[in-house]
Amino acid sequence: MPGLKLPAATRGDARRxxxxxxxxxxxxxxxxxxxxxVGYAQTSPGTTVVETDDSSARxxxxxxxxxxxxxxxxxxxxxNTREExxxxxxxxxxxxxGGWPWDRTDxxxxxxxxxxxxxxxxxxxxxxxxxx
Numbered sequence: 001m002p003g004l005k006l007p008a009a010t011r012g013d014a015r016r017x018x019x020x021x022x023x024x025x026x027x028x029x030x031x032x033x034x035x036x037x038v039g040y041a042q043t044s045p046g047t048t049v050v051e052t053d054d055s056s057a058r059x060x061x062x063x064x065x066x067x068x069x070x071x072x073x074x075x076x077x078x079x080n081t082r083e084e085x086x087x088x089x090x091x092x093x094x095x096x097x098g099g100w101p102w103d104r105t106d107x108x109x110x111x112x113x114x115x116x117x118x119x120x121x122x123x124x125x126x127x128x129x130x131x132x
Contacts, residue, residue, distance in 0.1 A: 003051035009063060016048065017062045025057035 009016065018034070020027045026035045028051040050059065072079050077088045091097065096105070117125045 003049065006048040006050065006061070008046045011065055014063055014065050018048070018050065019060040019062070020057060021060065022058040025052065027052045027057055027059065 006016075018027075018029055020029075020034045026033065028034070030049055070080050072082050072085050074085045074089075077085055077092075079085050079088060115127055119125065
């Protein structure tokens with residue numbers, strides 16, 4: 001079973017989450033089975049051992065240190081308090097955060113446009129067509 005070891009985080013208060021994705025991928029993360037689509041394993045900031053049956057398995061590692069502040073979230077907005085969320089919605093509805101240069105509030109691509117990602121370097125990436 002192929003595997004890897006993630007070294008310990010440099011800060012002991014770091015939090016880690018590993019997401020498993022890919023076609024029917026699965027992994028064993030610190031001894032816990034995690035299947036594709038099921039999601040993630042929250043791990044300690046120490047050394048993390050990951051084993052997979054399949055070399056096509058993909059993992060997304062998220063690691064951060066808690067900010068030590070309250071968090072309020074609603075829709076796309078994250079602030080510290082509910083009052084700040086309400087103020088943010090008011091600001092957005094009034095100004096669209098300083099102005100929106102288009103004549104619509106939603107970004108809409110033509111129906112003929114296939115899925116794509118435009119990278120910061122200007123490169124355009126399209127997924128390979130899939131047969132169903």
